[in-house]
Amino acid sequence: MEDQFIKAAALIGDPTRASIMWTLLDGRAFTATELAISANTSPQNISMHLGKLLEANLLCVEKQGRHKYYRFSNKEVAYVVESMANLIPKPEISSKNKPENYPPVKYCRTCYDHLAGKIGVALTDSLLEQKIIIEKNNTFEISSEGKKWFSDFGINIEEAQKQKRIFLKPCLDWSERRNHIAGSIGTLLLNKMLNEDWIRRTANSRAIVITGKGEKEFLKYFKIVV
Amino acid sequence: MEDQFIKAAALIGDPTRASIMWTLLDGRAFTATELAISANTSPQNISMHLGKLLEANLLCVEKQGRHKYYRFSNKEVAYVVESMANLIPKPEISSKNKPENYPPVKYCRTCYDHLAGKIGVALTDSLLEQKIIIEKNNTFEISSEGKKWFSDFGINIEEAQKQKRIFLKPCLDWSERRNHIAGSIGTLLLNKMLNEDWIRRTANSRAIVITGKGEKEFLKYFKIVV
DNA sequence: TTCATAGTTAAGTATAGAATGAAGTATTCC
DNA sequence: GGAATACTTCATTCTATACTTAACTATGAA
Incomplete structure (x- = not known):
């Protein structure tokens, strides 16, 4: 049980994959290329990472012509990402920072x-x-x-x-x-x-x-x- | 915003730190040594990791004599860990697996x-x-x-x-x-x-x-x- | 048919950062 | 006081794996 938890954590914990998850938090599906651009890395690299996320069933994919659209495979995954986003300290809103x-x-x-x-x-x-x-x-x-x-x-x-x-x-x-x-x-x-x-x-x-x-x-x- | 998210993800994503979080999901506070044992690593190593988790405010610590008790610093952190635990596929319970x-x-x-x-x-x-x-x-x-x-x-x-x-x-x-x-x-x-x-x-x-x-x-x- | 775009696969390299070893400070117990 | 325990710090080593380069397939457009 614990090792599975650790695997899931490590999966989301990689910076490039975290960036993918962050983008997908939107709720929409994105293509591999779009995800590569937003994560600021190469298509090959994103392909490797998407492969791992698919393998672990965190994402699912839909093929449309030569495009492949990736999205969260279920709500539970979105909850993880949302709860992590919730950890981000709220920025101080002073009168200067309009x-x-x-x-x-x-x-x-x-x-x-x-x-x-x-x-x-x-x-x-x-x-x-x-x-x-x-x-x-x-x-x-x-x-x-x-x-x-x-x-x-x-x-x-x-x-x-x-x-x-x-x-x-x-x-x-x-x-x-x-x-x-x-x-x-x-x-x-x-x-x-x-x-x-x-x-x-x-x-x-x-x-x-x-x-x-x-x-x-x-x-x-x-x-x-x- | 995104980079902060990525940092949080990477923090929990390391296997040793994930093991710490898993143990702390219990809700109780654990000492550094206890966490080292349950994570199956050295005291020095656990100390380094605990330092990072403290620094990021994911954990808080209470000193009691020569012991230091670590626990989640807030509910939000526990929610992340719980939601990750929720990703673990439920084991098939057949009549054989009693x-x-x-x-x-x-x-x-x-x-x-x-x-x-x-x-x-x-x-x-x-x-x-x-x-x-x-x-x-x-x-x-x-x-x-x-x-x-x-x-x-x-x-x-x-x-x-x-x-x-x-x-x-x-x-x-x-x-x-x-x-x-x-x-x-x-x-x-x-x-x-x-x-x-x-x-x-x-x-x-x-x-x-x-x-x-x-x-x-x-x-x-x-x-x-x- | 040819070119361009979208995505994948495979082999090799590089490096971040986890783990280790050695040495230190506190605290408790006898 | 001295020994044992709890924990930390720092310098060094090591290694997992992210990323690169290169070559590939598949789809769509001209």
């Missing part, structure tokens, strides 16, 4: 498969404020008014509740260190916003950008000034 | 600071069965009868609820892959059982043993045949 000095990734990013960062926290605050969700013993619950709200918003709560994965759970975000909504509801909200073009993913980064439409909608639905 | 063939650690162990393994899962099942706790959207809640039960059992719910840390949360155990109760209630139950000598910790292992008294009490309170 938000503008930080990369946008800090303010609007996805956390594996849900919305995290400042926007995720603000969104959660707004849902709490509007009593759409309520906090109870460090978990979130959807209120009865909340159920109506989600349905109006275009998200089928009953459907989501049927899914196996945790329905509505808090996720301690490593950049904000505040709970925000993860779970299937988090995923549904994220997808809804992507589909409706409130937000767009950026290439090669876990950051997302808010569109003009998104700005208006965030204000309207969540009273969030972007 | 439970007896597995080391006791699998059946009765602590999970950082609460009761895990078969006994932890059985305990949780019993609490659910007796409607002391109820499952709701993948989280646990204490019923009103449950509050009385805990008070009779000698655990002050109101006091526990005041504590900052998560009060009652499920923990996916890596050996059983079943939810069981973690959080402050988990800790209180564990401590109660240790104090009342239902169970005892074993040296140099995360396993715990059940005492004769414990056997009777587990049967009486939880209908668990040990």
Whole structure:
């Protein structure tokens, strides 16, 4: 048991492979070349490392033409990477270090498969404020008014509740260190916003950008000034 | 940000340091010598590695005479190690591989600071069965009868609820892959059982043993045949 | 068909950093 | 006091494995 644990740790512990995992935390699949670029190494080298991660079942791969798309093979792997990201000490935000000095990734990013960062926290605050969700013993619950709200918003709560994965759970975000909504509801909200073009993913980064439409909608639905 | 993540990953990724973390997952503090023995290496080497883990704030240390006791410096670190342990593939349990063939650690162990393994899962099942706790959207809640039960059992719910840390949360155990109760209630139950000598910790292992008294009490309170 | 791109495989090298050996400081116990 | 134990520091050695160079297959486009 212990030796298997050590193997898993060593696998993620190599700098190049850690860089791969960091990139994949985004939740999207990346090609070998993209991963080589973001890890700043050669294609041969990344190929070797991806081989090891595949072998250990930490990643899975999908072939599309001459491209190969790599992603985490399951949630458990993402949890490891997220929990490691959570170890990173929060940077001191003094009046000198204005938000503008930080990369946008800090303010609007996805956390594996849900919305995290400042926007995720603000969104959660707004849902709490509007009593759409309520906090109870460090978990979130959807209120009865909340159920109506989600349905109006275009998200089928009953459907989501049927899914196996945790329905509505808090996720301690490593950049904000505040709970925000993860779970299937988090995923549904994220997808809804992507589909409706409130937000767009950026290439090669876990950051997302808010569109003009998104700005208006965030204000309207969540009273969030972007 | 990424480089800090990579450093953290590399820190845990070294085999000797991973072994240290594995041992500390127990939740207890260990001396440098104990860690050297369990990691099967020299005192000098363990000292070097402990220095690095301290430097990175993954561990903290408490001096007691000529001994130095090392432990995780916070919950976040334990979460990383637990989530990594969770990656270990569950061994196939066929009729040939009888439970007896597995080391006791699998059946009765602590999970950082609460009761895990078969006994932890059985305990949780019993609490659910007796409607002391109820499952709701993948989280646990204490019923009103449950509050009385805990008070009779000698655990002050109101006091526990005041504590900052998560009060009652499920923990996916890596050996059983079943939810069981973690959080402050988990800790209180564990401590109660240790104090009342239902169970005892074993040296140099995360396993715990059940005492004769414990056997009777587990049967009486939880209908668990040990 | 030819060229370009995406990715892999294999053999050889280089180096980071883990382990070792020797020598030191504290602390406890007799 | 002296011996034993717990732990650390530093200089040196060693080695696992990440990375490189080179040659390969496979897909797609011109």
